[in-house]
Amino acid sequence: LVHHIEMELEMAKTSKKIVTALACLIGLGVFLTAIYTYDFNVINNSITTTTADIGAGLLSYGAGGFILPFEVISVLLLAAMIGAIVIAKGEKLTEKNNQP
Known part of the structure; x- marks a missing residue:
């Protein structure tokens, strides 16, 4: 969506790659620590759960x-869709704004 064949692809600097890799590793560490330290309680339920119960x-x-995580995820997905549209249309929007 954002790269045309005639355009040259910009490569990230090595320092940005290192910072990104460190941030990803820290995020992965926090995620795995949270998952492995949480005490998941298994509830023995003899009644079958239906989709209506889940809803x-x-x-x-x-x-x-x-309800709160459900709404937060919906807002996050909306922001991601708007961001994708802005990235895909970025140059076209700036070209129209610069013309009189």
């Missing part, structure tokens, strides 16, 4: 409800 749990406001 009610995701959208409930009470204990065990996930």
Whole structure:
């Protein structure tokens, strides 16, 4: 979407690659530490969970409800879509703004 054949691809500097790699490793370390240190409690449930139960749990406001994470993820996905559109249309938008 953002690279045309006649355009030359810009390569990142080595220092930026190193900083990015370190940030990814730190993020991976935090993620794995959070996963492995959390005590996952298994609940023995003899009743089969249906999709309606899962939907009610995701959208409930009470204990065990996930309405806030659900809304945060929706806003994050919207921001990612808008960012992708801005990146894809970046040069076209700036070219139109510079012309009288």
